Amino acid sequence: MPDTKHPTSGGPTPADRGLPTVDISGWTCPTPLRDQPRVVMGHGGGGALSAELVQQIFAPAFGGEILAQLGDSAAVSLGGVRLAFSTDSYVVRPLFFPGGCIGDLAVNGTVNDLAMSGARAAYLSCGFILEEGVEMPVVAGVADAMGAAARAAGVEVATGDTKVVEAGHGDGVYLNTAGIGLIPPGVDLRPQRVVPGDVVIVSGDIGLHGVAIMSVREGLEFGVEIESDCAALGGLVESMLAVTPDLHVLRDPTRGGLAAALCEIASASCTGIVVQERAIPVPSAVANACAILGLDPMYVANEGKLVAFVPREHADAVLDAMRAHPLGAGAAIIGETVETHPGMVVARTPLGGTRVVDLPLGEQLPRIC
């Protein structure tokens, strides 16, 4: 669908734009991005604008084969060993939120990106960009949370760097983590391996991280305190791979939520995806908060969930293994891949209707991670 056109700025929800497809590989800008004058918040949202930045600026500039695969982590070969290698920067606001802080988020986020390649994280790097004047106990609290999260995930922070910028050029603490881990033999998790007939499984309740951030940032109360689901998924993935190494693809639905993860996989695999809305686990507190705020839980960020595309013959056994793990207790089959509408994600509504699930343009809520 190379002639698909999206506006380069606009409302927060893709539904507003009434667009028919989710094919980001064919996503073209009415104005080529290099002629767009400035970066907007949506370029960091993990949606179509982010993809455009990567595809039109970074990928051509860097010119690598591996980056062009656009996975959560890169699978590289070094000294005869297959490694997963990944990085994320973290600019979440506020720094501390119910269920976590930027420190454990930065550890778990990179551990999870590696886990989505099937790799157990072995070593992390961490880069701090501190704003002059930030309180030292804040820095210590973030560092302590990183250390605790690293120990919990069984990963070692091996190298680091700290820079300080003047007050007014940062926001307390920005963090970057990169990580490396071994990919076990026989494991090959890529969207390109998805085929029609695969079963789509999500590991539990969606929307918790985004709603937790929103509740503290906007000072909203929803009756109960909603905590981020921030957690390291390496152990859950290991228990799934113990059933079969032949999983097709895993993705942790962070920025852009479950919708963005599904759209990216549909596009990269050229496969259609059909999900049953009723089957998607949405906690009532998240549903209520989203109803009040006019958000769709499928677009809200998660930090301790994964979505798996599994060959049909292994689906029940993988689901059982997930439910036996504390971080997969709420796992559910939410849909399947189909031959029709390749590259497009469709949701069946509880009332029997059908809607297109589109890649978000930016992020409903900036600086969610």
Place this chain on the structure above:
Amino acid sequence: MPDTKHPTSGGPTPADRGLPTVDISGWTCPTPLRDQPRVVMGHGGGGALSAELVQQIFAPAFGGEILAQLGDSAAVSLGGVRLAFSTDSYVVRPLFFPGGCIGDLAVNGTVNDLAMSGARAAYLSCGFILEEGVEMPVVAGVADAMGAAARAAGVEVATGDTKVVEAGHGDGVYLNTAGIGLIPPGVDLRPQRVVPGDVVIVSGDIGLHGVAIMSVREGLEFGVEIESDCAALGGLVESMLAVTPDLHVLRDPTRGGLAAALCEIASASCTGIVVQERAIPVPSAVANACAILGLDPMYVANEGKLVAFVPREHADAVLDAMRAHPLGAGAAIIGETVETHPGMVVARTPLGGTRVVDLPLGEQLPRIC
């Protein structure tokens, strides 16, 4: 020297403080750092304040053996393979300067950190933190420079991430790179391997990067345009290791300059270092600029130089190999290690005097890289 006391804030040059030692492992704060209220610019300067932050907050929080070695990069083992793993964040201001920009700086900086472990960089990650409103051609220019530098250094940018923060919470572009590379068999570069009698070699003219940044930032003119020496040192290191894998330690003197690099090695190796000031290659343009600005070239940052500690029997051959490489054409022996004054760096002045070269407290010039 565990009773050495440094003030926790103060003037820009260590000489102002008249302190006798450079032992950062025994550096203690009159007030424990966690009770210091706030981060100051010097915590990012690569000097004593940076070391204190790592030793008192990050190392205890992360608790790893490898981080505690405090090298430019970590040597880790994964799948039976020895890897160097390193990260740096870049916040240089301005983004573009004579001789380079933040993009090639970020590639070369991490390539060089890996080279200081003897490793040829294989893969890089890159994390962008963009400020809302930054001009798109600036982002494209930085990315293009990264790509060109990566190709020149023979390294592939394999994975990346982009975040955007609101205007007023960044400064155009902040970058992080992490990198991995293989450490060749038989190579073991660590300060702990330095012994009295080692020869200290610097690969060429010092002070160029810092003075180049300063000249554009402050709008100063020194008659000639001074360009940053920003370059990737992997090839130079390979040519040195081809002479002998038995080099003892390499360090690239970035933040804090040659002085900080020497002080860190003296401290970590518990060896004394004596350098001949007259032997240190300082271009006249750098010397003049430093004289005007009241700076000591030994404390000014470099981005394409290294300092090597080499067993005496290999020193001449290593020096010859360096001089045969374009990035080592100006290499010079500048001193040696001694049994006396362990942990301390001493410079012999041209007039026959002796001065202590102390670890800088912070950085003469913030946001140099």
